Amino acid sequence: MRILFFEHDTFAGPTNLDIWAEKQGHVLTRFEIMSDTPHPSPDDWDALVVSGAFQHAWDDGRLPWLAREKTYLRDALDRNKVVLGFCFGAQLLAEALGGEVYGADFPEIGWHEVSLTEDGRISPLFQGLPSTFTTFHWHGDHYRLPEGTVSLAASLITPNQAFLGPGGRSLGIQFHPEYTPTLVQTYAAQHGHEWTPGPYVQSRSEVLERLDCLRDTYWLLSALMNNFQALTGLR
Numbered sequence: 001m002r003i004l005f006f007e008h009d010t011f012a013g014p015t016n017l018d019i020w021a022e023k024q025g026h027v028l029t030r031f032e033i034m035s036d037t038p039h040p041s042p043d044d045w046d047a048l049v050v051s052g053a054f055q056h057a058w059d060d061g062r063l064p065w066l067a068r069e070k071t072y073l074r075d076a077l078d079r080n081k082v083v084l085g086f087c088f089g090a091q092l093l094a095e096a097l098g099g100e101v102y103g104a105d106f107p108e109i110g111w112h113e114v115s116l117t118e119d120g121r122i123s124p125l126f127q128g129l130p131s132t133f134t135t136f137h138w139h140g141d142h143y144r145l146p147e148g149t150v151s152l153a154a155s156l157i158t159p160n161q162a163f164l165g166p167g168g169r170s171l172g173i174q175f176h177p178e179y180t181p182t183l184v185q186t187y188a189a190q191h192g193h194e195w196t197p198g199p200y201v202q203s204r205s206e207v208l209e210r211l212d213c214l215r216d217t218y219w220l221l222s223a224l225m226n227n228f229q230a231l232t233g234l235r
Contacts, residue, residue, distance in 0.1 A: 001026040001234050004045035006033045006069065008053035008088065012186040015178040016221035017049060023222075024229075034065045039072050046234055047082040048073075050089030052176065056141055057091045057101035070096065082232045083170040090163075090172030091143050097165050098146035106157055107140035109195050110202025111210040114161045114175060120152035125164065125171070125227045135220055136176045136184055136207075143172075157200055168231055177221040184211055 003021055007030050021028040031040060050073065060067040073096045076083055085093035091101045115132045116123075137155070145151055145160055153162040161174045179187075185208065192204025202210070229235075 001047060001229070002045045003028040003047050003049055004040055005030045006048065006050045006089070007031065008033055008051050008055070011051075011183065012190075013180065013182050015183065016180055016218045017178045017225070019180070019218060020222050020225050033069050039068070042076055042079055042081060045081075047084065047232075048076055050083070050085040050092055051178075052087035052089060052138070055088065056103075057088070057095055057143075077165070077170060080167070080169060082234060083165075084228065085170075085172045086178055087139050087174060087176060088141075090174050091141055093165070093170055093172045094143035094145055094149070094160075094163070097149060097170070099149070100144045101141055102143070104140055104142045104158070106198050106200050107196070108137045108155065108158055108200045109139075109198075110137060110200075110207050111135070111214065112137050112155050112175075112200065114153050114155050116153050117151055119150050120162065123150070123152050123164070124231050125152060125162070125224065127227055129220075129223055133220065134214065136179050136217065137174070138176060138187070139174060142174065171228055173224070177217065177224060179217060181211055181215060181217055184217070 003026055005028055018028060060070055073092055077096055083093060095101050111134050113132055113134050116126055120126050121131055142158055143160060145163055148166040150164045151160045152164060155161050158174055163172045188204045188207045195201050
């Protein structure tokens, strides 16, 4: 499989997605979406993955690269291509499908539980996964889903932690299974001081303490990607 990875911010090392792609023998190509480089042709990839970002989905009026990205994403969906979005990428995907992105009442940062919805428990996407699991979060915005999408998971304050688009060829994930322990550690060190305290925001020290207990984050990304690959029929 040829994976095109839209990168909004340079990652401090490989993600779990990089590790999974290498293990599976897939080719993952990074594209710096904020550059002026022309976007790759949709014929040159099999699956598009859109990463998280510090921007807001409604910033396209002042960010030309974001407006171009949205146009490219809608075109990919019109072509019935396989698309996966993490966090900000999930928000862009929800909007492209006809949903609405909004500023959440509270940011959600740190290790929080995600529980499957009734649809999630029977979805092939979460086959073999527990009905409740802990994963890393870092977002202050969320989205309302349009008709035709299926909400598969939720957390205490975030109603749509995972969703499938019409036809099952697009997937949005609000949490961050792509973050390795090293990435979490690096981001906590570099950005932990920016995390405004709140009822659902863990401190840098809390994040690192939980990381010592959890250690492995690859299992979740691997299970989701294996199931999504089987669902879409890509090889």
